[in-house]
Amino acid sequence: MQRKLPQSNLYLREEELRRGVELLYFAYRDFTSDPDEILAQSRFGRAHHRVLYFVGRNPGTTVSGLLSLLRITKQSLSRVLGQLVEEGYIQQDAGLEDRRQRLLHLTDKGKAFEKELFASQRDRVAEAYKRAGPEAVAGFWEVLLNIVDGDERDTVLRQIEK
Amino acid sequence: MQRKLPQSNLYLREEELRRGVELLYFAYRDFTSDPDEILAQSRFGRAHHRVLYFVGRNPGTTVSGLLSLLRITKQSLSRVLGQLVEEGYIQQDAGLEDRRQRLLHLTDKGKAFEKELFASQRDRVAEAYKRAGPEAVAGFWEVLLNIVDGDERDTVLRQIEK
DNA sequence: GAATATATGTCAGTGTTATTGACATAATAT
DNA sequence: ATATTATGTCAATAACACTGACATATATTC
Numbered sequence: 001m002q003r004k005l006p007q008s009n010l011y012l013r014e015e016e017l018r019r020g021v022e023l024l025y026f027a028y029r030d031f032t033s034d035p036d037e038i039l040a041q042s043r044f045g046r047a048h049h050r051v052l053y054f055v056g057r058n059p060g061t062t063v064s065g066l067l068s069l070l071r072i073t074k075q076s077l078s079r080v081l082g083q084l085v086e087e088g089y090i091q092q093d094a095g096l097e098d099r100r101q102r103l104l105h106l107t108d109k110g111k112a113f114e115k116e117l118f119a120s121q122r123d124r125v126a127e128a129y130k131r132a133g134p135e136a137v138a139g140f141w142e143v144l145l146n147i148v149d150g151d152e153r154d155t156v157l158r159q160i161e162k
Numbered sequence: 163m164q165r166k167l168p169q170s171n172l173y174l175r176e177e178e179l180r181r182g183v184e185l186l187y188f189a190y191r192d193f194t195s196d197p198d199e200i201l202a203q204s205r206f207g208r209a210h211h212r213v214l215y216f217v218g219r220n221p222g223t224t225v226s227g228l229l230s231l232l233r234i235t236k237q238s239l240s241r242v243l244g245q246l247v248e249e250g251y252i253q254q255d256a257g258l259e260d261r262r263q264r265l266l267h268l269t270d271k272g273k274a275f276e277k278e279l280f281a282s283q284r285d286r287v288a289e290a291y292k293r294a295g296p297e298a299v300a301g302f303w304e305v306l307l308n309i310v311d312g313d314e315r316d317t318v319l320r321q322i323e324k
Numbered sequence: 325g326a327a328t329a330t331a332t333g334t335c336a337g338t339g340t341t342a343t344t345g346a347c348a349t350a351a352t353a354t
Numbered sequence: 355a356t357a358t359t360a361t362g363t364c365a366a367t368a369a370c371a372c373t374g375a376c377a378t379a380t381a382t383t384c
Contacts (some may be wrong), residue, residue, distance in 0.1 A: 030311045045370070162303075207339090257360090336375090
């Protein structure tokens with residue numbers, strides 16, 4: 001746990017906080033540029049990537065499951081998901097117990113594309129982990145998890161522990 | 163430095179990499195939602211926030227300085243910057259040595275607004291730092307810096323050490 | 325069985341942020 | 355004088371998100 005800082009260290013504290021804000025901005029900017037380059041060659045964008053990614057990680061999830069995980073509207077998802085289904089990246093099956101539901105799965109084509117997109121980020125993150133070392137990586141996870149909304153941490157933990 | 167993992171740990175490694183990808187996604191999503199809420203009450207968006215932020219951090223920077231830091235096009239910046247100047251958040255002065263340049267500064271109004279926007283993220287990040295502790299924070303910085311493009315790390319370091 | 329709720333889909337309109345390409349102006353450098 | 359640089363601007367386009375309204379099929383409840 002962090003020791004209480006004396007008041008006189010408020011200036012230093014602000015610098016540390018701005019450092020976090022800025023590193024998050026720059027890291028996220030570069031981290032998303034890898035898949036963006038691949039996506040630019042197709043008619044897909046970042047939103048399609050997110051859907052492919054989370055359907056891949058949660059096979060059999062439903063439309064509303066995706067909606068609450070991604071926190072976008074049904075109309076936004078509908079366009080993106082519709083294109084992915086139409087072009088054969090995602091397969092929809094009627095729910096077994098509740099036939100109103102659409103259970104979502106990646107097709108082989110979808111799996112291959114997701115793998116390619118993930119690989120571009122995997123290499124960057126793996127290299128960063130290697131350079132920073134395992135203890136830094138643990139701190140990286142810890143701080144990021146605490147930046148997530150308090151009432152969403154359980155959802156995120158369930159997701160990353162799959 | 164990370165020890166070499168045996169081949170049999172490749173599965174674990176992929177889980178660790180996906181954890182980083184997912185935490186970055188969720189943390190960034192919530193981290194940007196704070197200023198977004200404030201911005202939604204004005205006619206400004208996330209792009210305006212970034213310009214306010216980096217002009218505030220680099221008083222006297224030029225248009226091309228901002229362009230290379232933010233990596234957007236002149237046309238995209240032009241619209242956003244123009245609105246901020248017109249509404250009195252940013253002041254432009256002709257360069258002292260090169261009068262073609264526009265040296266950019268926040269006005270008092272701009273400083274106040276930037277402060278309000280930053281406060282919303284500061285509280286979130288400060289709380290996360292406190293919960294995770296100083297060692298985790300150091301790891302958080304280290305990994306994020308290594309996620310940034312190699313050829314941009316110097317630029318980012320110069321920025322965060324201001 | 326009828327009424328209500330849920331899961332999903334769809335239509336029309338809007339706004340923000342970004343892009344590219346072309347061209348213009350003013351100031352500096354050669 | 356000419357070329358280059360820093361900035362600004364116009365027009366067109368695209369991705370991604372939003373709201374509001376309405377439709378359909380299936381489940382649940384009274």
